[in-house]
Amino acid sequence: MDAVILVTGGAGFIGSHLCEYLLKKEFKVICADNLSTGSEKNIKHLKNNKNFKFLKKDVREDLGINEKIDYIFDLASRASPKDFRTYPIDILTTNGFGVYNLLRVAEKNNAKFLFSSTSEVYGDPKEHPQKETYWGNVNPVGIRSCYDEAKRFAEAMVMAFVRERNLDARIIRIFNTYGPRLNEYDGRVVSNFITQALKNEPITVYGNGTQTRSFCYVSDMVEGIYKAMMTGEKGDIYNLGNEEEYKILDIAKIIKNLTNSDSEIVFKDLPEDDPKIRKPDISKARKYLGWEPKVKLEEGLERTIEYFKKEI
Ligand code: NAD
Numbered sequence: 001m002d003a004v005i006l007v008t009g010g011a012g013f014i015g016s017h018l019c020e021y022l023l024k025k026e027f028k029v030i031c032a033d034n035l036s037t038g039s040e041k042n043i044k045h046l047k048n049n050k051n052f053k054f055l056k057k058d059v060r061e062d063l064g065i066n067e068k069i070d071y072i073f074d075l076a077s078r079a080s081p082k083d084f085r086t087y088p089i090d091i092l093t094t095n096g097f098g099v100y101n102l103l104r105v106a107e108k109n110n111a112k113f114l115f116s117s118t119s120e121v122y123g124d125p126k127e128h129p130q131k132e133t134y135w136g137n138v139n140p141v142g143i144r145s146c147y148d149e150a151k152r153f154a155e156a157m158v159m160a161f162v163r164e165r166n167l168d169a170r171i172i173r174i175f176n177t178y179g180p181r182l183n184e185y186d187g188r189v190v191s192n193f194i195t196q197a198l199k200n201e202p203i204t205v206y207g208n209g210t211q212t213r214s215f216c217y218v219s220d221m222v223e224g225i226y227k228a229m230m231t232g233e234k235g236d237i238y239n240l241g242n243e244e245e246y247k248i249l250d251i252a253k254i255i256k257n258l259t260n261s262d263s264e265i266v267f268k269d270l271p272e273d274d275p276k277i278r279k280p281d282i283s284k285a286r287k288y289l290g291w292e293p294k295v296k297l298e299e300g301l302e303r304t305i306e307y308f309k310k311e312i
């Protein structure tokens with residue numbers, strides 16, 4: 001295929017799987033990433049592919065791409081709650097100036113655009129499960145606001161380009177996603193628990209572990225992202241995630257069992273504004289994209305554990 005696709009954040013966890021998926025479909029892929037949380041290791045196996053190009057670039061700056069771009073998948077952004085404390089300005093500017101910059105690149109190229117937003121726009125939700133129509137319950141000045149509000153601002157910017165400039169853009173709201181190439185050190189729950197379990201270190205449950213999340217395996221997510229770009233409507237928003245909801249304490253127990261670990265499960269302070277429940281309503285993606293996740297939690301966790309066994 002001759003179409004050229006720009007994937008920002010393409011050296012990250014989800015982005016590297018997306019690049020791989022697009023190359024298999026024989027698109028030309030330009031991966032732009034500043035490697036703040038991503039790694040060249042994630043895309044090493046793609047570098048010999050003649051259709052793949054890596055640019056170590058920051059989306060807040062001129063990417064210096066001269067060839068015509070047909071699609072932009074914007075995934076560039078730190079995504080781990082651990083980074084919300086340490087890099088709030090980086091997160092806000094990447095989703096502010098960075099997204100503005102990329103929307104202008106899309107406009108100039110007449111390219112189709114997809115912005116990867118997050119379930120965090122729903123904050124600590126008062127509606128359950130969360131539908132795309134829910135406006136959310138976000139603390140605008142809390143510790144997570146640098147991420148939640150940045151993504152909400154970016155969504156508003158995308159919609160402004162759709163309405164004012166007629167850009168063919170859409171938004172996906174990604175719910176917790178896991179799989180190989182999660183960064184061992186980024187502090188998210190699945191990578192933390194697997195690493196701790198494999199090292200027989202204490203598994204750290206924050207709070208009493210009754211808070212819930214729903215976990216989507218990365219191959220399912222990538223397929224949903226692709227369908228949202230290709231089939232999704234201009235100006236539309238799609239939740240992408242798995243509907244199976246688990247208590248975090250149960251995730252700890254499942255991972256401990258799957259790894260045959262001797263780790264004890266310990267309880268630590270619950271971080272501020274940690275959402276108590278989260279589960280997507282994906283009926284819209286099911287109906288309009290013909291998408292739903294296929295990989296069961298235990299199967300996905302087993303594949304992820306195999307990856308971490310080689311990494312740590
Ligand atoms: P990740 O940290 O592995 O990937 C993000 C990538 O963006 C990294 O490679 C990083 O180096 C790059 N990046 C960050 N700031 C940049 C900048 N200014 N310029 C260029 N590159 C930059 O995280 P991920 O989980 O793969 O997340 C990808 C996208 O999906 C993010 O936009 C995130 O907000 C969204 N998301 C992820 C999840 C999840 O559960 N993984 C949930 C909701 C939303």
Ligand code: UDP
Nearest residue numbers: 081187188189190192204205206211248274
């Ligand atoms: N969590 C936990 N122990 C950890 C890391 C996370 O109990 O070592 C909890 C966290 O408090 C949250 C859930 O697991 O309730 C998911 O956290 P994560 O950072 O993966 O993503 P979030 O969904 O909060 O953005």
